[in-house]
Amino acid sequence: MNENILGITAAILTSASMLPQLIKILKNKNVDDLSWITLLILIVGVSLWVWYGIIKDELPIILSNAFSALINITLLIFYIIFRNK
């Protein structure tokens, strides 16, 4: 497989992977089994990847991790909203 197609496919999958989790939380409004520590580490981690992408001037790294950061921040916000239910 062409390495660029492989890299782009991998980036799209790992970036979009948390979307089904977000949809499930929005539907069930229940977050008891989620780990907020996981969400927090992910947000810090992908934010560092964005910073790394900016330094290395690699747009795919910046875009895919910025998208991940956005989804995980949204997840953490809904975690906080729903956790006291």
Place this chain on the structure above:
Amino acid sequence: MNENILGITAAILTSASMLPQLIKILKNKNVDDLSWITLLILIVGVSLWVWYGIIKDELPIILSNAFSALINITLLIFYIIFRNK
């Protein structure tokens, strides 16, 4: 910040991020709020990253994503074990 230290820190955080989620599941034996679609997409995604790392001969990409794959496969196995509880 040195770009290598930045990249390594980002890689360690994103790879290790699912560990607290795994620990929470093992402790509570409850997976109702987890999305197995998220886990499946993550496993395929990080496996493609391992493949990409092998083609590009980049050991940090191989190691960090192989570790992620291992944790997410473990999570999916416990999802299957605990989901019928």
